[in-house]
Amino acid sequence: MPANPSTRRSFLRSLGVSGVLGPVAASLLRVDQALADELNGLAARRWVPEGLSDRYMIDPGVTYLNHASIGTMPRAVHDARVEYSAICESNPHLYVWGGAWDGMVEEVRARAARFLGASLEEVAITHNTTEGFNTLAYGLPLGPGDEVLFSSLNHGGASIPFEHAAKARGYTVRRFDFPIDDVPRLDVADVVELHRREIRPATRVLVFPHVDNIVGLRHPMAELAAMARAQGVDVVAVDGAQALGMIPVDAAASGVDAYSASPHKWLQSPKGLGLLYVRATLRERLSPMWVRYGVSRWGGTSRMYEDYGTRNWPEVLSLGDAMDFQDALGxxxxxxxxxxxxxxxxxxxxxxxxxxxxxxxxxxxxxxxxxxxxxxxxxxxxxxxxxxxxxxxxxxxxxxxxxxxxxxxxxxxxxxxxxxxxxxxxx
Ligand SMILES: Cc1ncc(COP(=O)(O)O)c(C=O)c1O
CATH class of the missing domain: 3.90.1150.10 (Aspartate Aminotransferase, domain 1)
Structure with a gap:
């Protein structure tokens, strides 16, 4: 779908006519138009990989084959981000605390919800996958006698928060060895069974990566969630760091309770941005990791998990552009x-x-x-x-x-x- 950031455009026009901010808004409008032209052009053509290199900023002397560690922003997204930053610095109070970009940020959240297969109130814009798992590890009502289970394919960003919090809260963590040599031959039923046989009566939380970071196995989310529920597991939490932006994500329909992801990998957003999906029934039980006065304002939506004061809104707006770029690729x-x-x-x-x-x-x-x-x-x-x-x-x-x-x-x-x-x- 080509980008059509109409709300953004009308917001910018309103700045342009207000006089004081005219020159900045006009320059931002130009950048915004450039972004829209770039994305519409991309969407209209059938692109080939060779034709994409100019649209990115990878050093010509580098063969970059490590998008799983960290992605690279498209040039158009980067350029727009620089402009957002410039406008922010022109009146920081207005652009950080004055609510000037509230509408645009909510648009970004709506697009993020679509990428996650979730609704608006289920999505928090965090800093990364690890943050989401810290919220879960410290915020879930777990204590002595409760167990968190995951396999050796789990990344430390998802498992270390639980290992750390377990010591403070008195719950236990169990990691089972995933038979990595068998990975080439596994099917959906095998992956489900490998997890099922590890679940015990004490297992309250099951954690798994949607796509793991070692061999790239796609874990069947819906099947694992259904099996875990049938076994009496309370919370199914998924690490989407290597999946969001690479394969379709349907967090709500798959029946998982939480899905934490890092758009700075496959969605090619600015670094230091995360997304966290939390189902309503879990929000009732999941405390935020940090709070300020906004915690009551967000009325039980997932926004309570991102209520940490001063934010870098230019980065968040660029996340929206990064998603538009991915849409334009098709x-x-x-x-x-x-x-x-x-x-x-x-x-x-x-x-x-x-x-x-x-x-x-x-x-x-x-x-x-x-x-x-x-x-x-x-x-x-x-x-x-x-x-x-x-x-x-x-x-x-x-x-x-x-x-x-x-x-x-x-x-x-x-x-x-x-x-x-x-x-x-x-x-
Ligand atoms: C599967 C997986 N989970 C979590 C992380 C941690 O990501 P972040 O540092 O963005 O929280 C990574 C990073 O490579 C990862 O591959």
Missing amino acids: AADKEARYRRLFASMRERTRGAALRWNSPERWEMGSVLVSVGFASPANALSDRLYQERGIVLRAFQGGGLNAFRVSPNVMNTEAELDELFGELERAG
């Missing part, structure tokens, strides 16, 4: 591109001295894949960066000696050729 075209990248990476490991550690089928996998090989991954990763400018994440230890390869839409087959050629030579 969900179907984007998925088709991810599937091709996935298939291409899989093909490149066949018959080579490389090991495919990720799901065999796209439906169970993602565009984040793990490739194992014999020589030490950390040293090779350093060399690839120093000599070739290739940016990847090595996983050495914990039963793996592998590279995580996580391309995004702008990465090309030529870049994969270069990487896999190097990996094959290194053996």
